[in-house]
Amino acid sequence: MRTRTLGNGLRLQIVHVRGALRTGIALHYGVGFRSERPGQEGLAHLFEHLMFRGSASLPDGRFYDHIKRWGGAANGTTHQDYTDYYQVTPLVALEAALFAEADRMRSPRFTAAGLAEQIEGVGTEIDEALRGRPYGGFPWPLLPSVLFDGHADAHDGYGEPSRLAEVTLDRVEDFFDTHYTPGNAVLTVAGDVDADHVEALAERHFGDIPGRPAPTVPEHPAPVLTADRRLTTTRPDIPLTALALGHPLPGPEQDLAGYLAHLVLGRITARHGARLGLHSLSASCGFFGGFDARTPDVLITAGLLAPGREPDRVIDDLRALWRGWAEPEAVAGAIRHVVPLLVAEHHRRHADIGEHARALGRFALLFDDPGMLERIPAALTALTPETVAATARRLADRPHAALVVAPSVGTPRPRPAARPLPAPGPQLTPDLGPVRDRVLPRGLQVVVAPDGRAPLVEARLRLPVGGYAPATVGAWVRSAATRAPLAERLGGALTVTADAHWVDLSAYAPRHLAADLLELFGTVLDTPAGPAPAFTAPNPELEMDTALRRHWLGGPDPGPFVPPLSAGVLTLVGADPRTVLDAAAVLDRADAVPAPRPGVPRPGTLALNRDPALSRAGSPRVHITVSVAEPVDGPSEAARFLAAAVVGGGPDARVPARAIRGDYHARTGRDLVGDFARAYVRADCTPDQLAGALDDLAAERQRLHDEPLTAAEIDPIREYCSAQLLAAFDSPATFADLLSTLVSGGRDARWLQQLPGLLGKVPAEEVADAARLLYGSTESCIVVLSPFSKEPNDEHSR
Numbered sequence: 001m002r003t004r005t006l007g008n009g010l011r012l013q014i015v016h017v018r019g020a021l022r023t024g025i026a027l028h029y030g031v032g033f034r035s036e037r038p039g040q041e042g043l044a045h046l047f048e049h050l051m052f053r054g055s056a057s058l059p060d061g062r063f064y065d066h067i068k069r070w071g072g073a074a075n076g077t078t079h080q081d082y083t084d085y086y087q088v089t090p091l092v093a094l095e096a097a098l099f100a101e102a103d104r105m106r107s108p109r110f111t112a113a114g115l116a117e118q119i120e121g122v123g124t125e126i127d128e129a130l131r132g133r134p135y136g137g138f139p140w141p142l143l144p145s146v147l148f149d150g151h152a153d154a155h156d157g158y159g160e161p162s163r164l165a166e167v168t169l170d171r172v173e174d175f176f177d178t179h180y181t182p183g184n185a186v187l188t189v190a191g192d193v194d195a196d197h198v199e200a201l202a203e204r205h206f207g208d209i210p211g212r213p214a215p216t217v218p219e220h221p222a223p224v225l226t227a228d229r230r231l232t233t234t235r236p237d238i239p240l241t242a243l244a245l246g247h248p249l250p251g252p253e254q255d256l257a258g259y260l261a262h263l264v265l266g267r268i269t270a271r272h273g274a275r276l277g278l279h280s281l282s283a284s285c286g287f288f289g290g291f292d293a294r295t296p297d298v299l300i301t302a303g304l305l306a307p308g309r310e311p312d313r314v315i316d317d318l319r320a321l322w323r324g325w326a327e328p329e330a331v332a333g334a335i336r337h338v339v340p341l342l343v344a345e346h347h348r349r350h351a352d353i354g355e356h357a358r359a360l361g362r363f364a365l366l367f368d369d370p371g372m373l374e375r376i377p378a379a380l381t382a383l384t385p386e387t388v389a390a391t392a393r394r395l396a397d398r399p400h401a402a403l404v405v406a407p408s409v410g411t412p413r414p415r416p417a418a419r420p421l422p423a424p425g426p427q428l429t430p431d432l433g434p435v436r437d438r439v440l441p442r443g444l445q446v447v448v449a450p451d452g453r454a455p456l457v458e459a460r461l462r463l464p465v466g467g468y469a470p471a472t473v474g475a476w477v478r479s480a481a482t483r484a485p486l487a488e489r490l491g492g493a494l495t496v497t498a499d500a501h502w503v504d505l506s507a508y509a510p511r512h513l514a515a516d517l518l519e520l521f522g523t524v525l526d527t528p529a530g531p532a533p534a535f536t537a538p539n540p541e542l543e544m545d546t547a548l549r550r551h552w553l554g555g556p557d558p559g560p561f562v563p564p565l566s567a568g569v570l571t572l573v574g575a576d577p578r579t580v581l582d583a584a585a586v587l588d589r590a591d592a593v594p595a596p597r598p599g600v601p602r603p604g605t606l607a608l609n610r611d612p613a614l615s616r617a618g619s620p621r622v623h624i625t626v627s628v629a630e631p632v633d634g635p636s637e638a639a640r641f642l643a644a645a646v647v648g649g650g651p652d653a654r655v656p657a658r659a660i661r662g663d664y665h666a667r668t669g670r671d672l673v674g675d676f677a678r679a680y681v682r683a684d685c686t687p688d689q690l691a692g693a694l695d696d697l698a699a700e701r702q703r704l705h706d707e708p709l710t711a712a713e714i715d716p717i718r719e720y721c722s723a724q725l726l727a728a729f730d731s732p733a734t735f736a737d738l739l740s741t742l743v744s745g746g747r748d749a750r751w752l753q754q755l756p757g758l759l760g761k762v763p764a765e766e767v768a769d770a771a772r773l774l775y776g777s778t779e780s781c782i783v784v785l786s787p788f789s790k791e792p793n794d795e796h797s798r
Helices: 043-050 062-069 091-106 112-130 142-147 169-179 195-206 256-276 311-324 328-351 353-367 372-381 385-397 470-481 484-489 511-525 540-553 577-587 612-617 637-648 654-661 687-706 711-729 732-744 751-761 764-775
Strands: 002-005 011-016 022-029 073-078 083-090 185-191 229-235 242-248 278-285 298-305 401-407 436-439 445-449 456-464 493-498 502-510 569-573 604-609 622-629 665-673 676-685 781-786
Touching: 002 195, 011 195, 011 353, 022 091, 022 353, 043 073, 043 083, 043 112, 043 169, 062 073, 062 083, 062 091, 083 091, 083 353, 091 185, 091 195, 112 169, 142 229, 142 242, 142 298, 142 401, 185 195, 185 353, 242 311, 256 278, 256 298, 256 311, 256 328, 256 372, 256 385, 298 311, 311 385, 311 401, 328 353, 328 372, 328 385, 353 372, 436 577, 445 577, 445 732, 456 511, 456 732, 470 493, 470 502, 470 540, 484 493, 484 511, 493 511, 502 511, 502 732, 511 569, 511 577, 540 604, 540 622, 540 665, 540 676, 540 781, 569 577, 569 732, 622 687, 637 654, 637 665, 637 676, 637 711, 637 751, 637 764, 654 665, 654 687, 665 687, 676 687, 676 764, 687 764, 687 781, 711 751, 711 764, 732 751
Parallel strands: 011 185, 229 401, 445 569, 604 781
Antiparallel strands: 002 011, 022 083, 022 185, 073 083, 242 298, 242 401, 278 298, 436 445, 456 502, 456 569, 493 502, 622 676, 622 781, 665 676
16 A cells, blocks of 8 residues: 655555456545534534535536446545545546545535535434434434533534524535645545556645645543443334443554454344343444544444343343353353454455445544554454453443433323314416417517516527437537526526427526527527537436337438427516517527428337447336327317326326336326327336236226226326416426426417316316327337347337
8 A cells, every 4th residue: 555645734545456447535534523513513414415515616516427427436424533525436537536526625615505405404314313213313322422421422413403504604614624624634545556647646636735734633531430321211103122331442543452352242242132132232343333433432232122121130131241251261162253254244345445445544544554454354363262351351340321212101191082174275276477479480489477576587498309319419408508607697597408309498597687698598509519428328218209209200310409499489487578579589590490390100119229338337127118199189188187197197096006016117298209299108127027017008008998097086186286286386487497398388378377277177087088098099109128238229220
């Protein structure tokens, strides 16, 4: 192993692991629960979350881009004395990984919105950890408060959500400046790497980060117990009493044999749960595992008491058990059995390249001795029965800290009798206000709706993909997205996305700059496409729908993607109609591309075999899409809307329910493919489930004829959908999204006001007819996308 300290104080460790196909990168900072002062409880954990929200060069979640591209993984954890951030990537992404870690050490991005989001997320995590599980808070974080006296060791590392909600950006910045300095960190790289190359990369990306004084490592005195201590608490939702005992451990940096003797004795003790009257007995070093905290650390013995067992009796029996091992010959046989298991577990765990890097970084940070990791197996093997027996003797007579969590027992209080539920109140009807719409001379449809809730205009431009290849469309989208900073200059934002059917430009800006925003759209549309990427993440739905489009609408359009404005829909919410209708003329240009040519929907089956490289990068599952082109005539739109929801819109619907029984997934939906309204069923399963899934879907199709939908199935969904539609009006942004979807689907914008009422009135028989029309038709086109094909048969070329 090569070690070096950079000029700014960052400690670097490089470990060559011959034959490793991926590289482990771990960055440990010397900050954890014990670093928190009174009033800062939970800040270290919150900060770990914030470090994933972006940095100067990788904002808005882009930290994961290089990891996803190469099938890597990344995460972070917070402990008593450290916080670690780790990645496992192929060697090709090593520099990208080091760049990403350096960028957030140098200049993380902290925003009010990101802080609020993470405070909410951490609050949910705390609630689940402490209150969402039957024995939450056992033994961490309650036991330290019994064992330790000082705040640093005894306090709750989670913190209170209400207190965390008071954290400000200034406090976050101060925490970063204090603890996230290069001199308070250890960077470890493990893999089949060239040490000179890694050292040069570390210097390149970390070397110019300014050094700051590292915080002093605080001294934590070992607890001095002159008598047993106990905390007893109750919980109403547990069946058995839980008991945990804590005994101080020697520091491994001063007494490795003594620490390991406790580890061995704990493993031996855990084999005697039934003898002690304890279920799920464990006895281990550290709250979060062995060698995970600076001294002082704790041996924890914990389990659930069998019915009728009292904590005092269990403690007495445990002490008697340890006294029985106070002589070497009494414990020698158990040591011969346990030590090889511990040695094997140690080797097995640290053979993982990611765990190897993390462990080396942890040992360097906590004990200033990364070589201890390699010495542990030999030190375990060298343990003598005399050392373990002496440890058992001391534990039997030493005071302990005890935590008892018992079921709460109380007399139920009388409660008033149940009352009938009130009837539903009146349903609100959407009011779109004076919506204006116009089709410009060259075909662009413009819809404008007023909305005074925010001084902003929300703009959506939706353009059909046509027959262009996904890679071509994707190349244009990536180039167009580079124009996003222009929206920031207007005080707004812009995103550009695409799926198999639509390209969407979504933006907002101050209302008085609506005309400038439309000019920006024109600039984006003029963006030339860049080269197609060498690698794109697999998207099963995109692949299947692209194949369907070509089957129905014809072959791919040649050349680079050009947005077909003549078939587009521009939706604006919150703008003055007269102003924006005139300004929209900037998009109605003479060079507007004509709408995609119509095709002829045809039934059949398309078998797609995914490229093996994409199959390995994605999920090895089979994906199915069953599509039906909806006839123009027949049941009303309200009936079709409800039919889609009842047949497959939730877990209790017919198609998902059958899929759950078959142990796969399925759902229904509706959208547009070219000029055709489409009803579809999507399913995914393992390769061995494919035949059963296809049979199930065929059976449900026939069942819609043999057992039509009933009012009992339809009415609950009718109420839900009517109410759920109102969610589109929660904000101008969601309102704009829904308007764009409806109008691009061929609906008049004002129809949205009518739909909730129509859903309540449409007869059940009409909904059943619609279900047979949409999901009971044999005139369907089935696309099956299979992984791991030896002989790819790319239906996309049809």
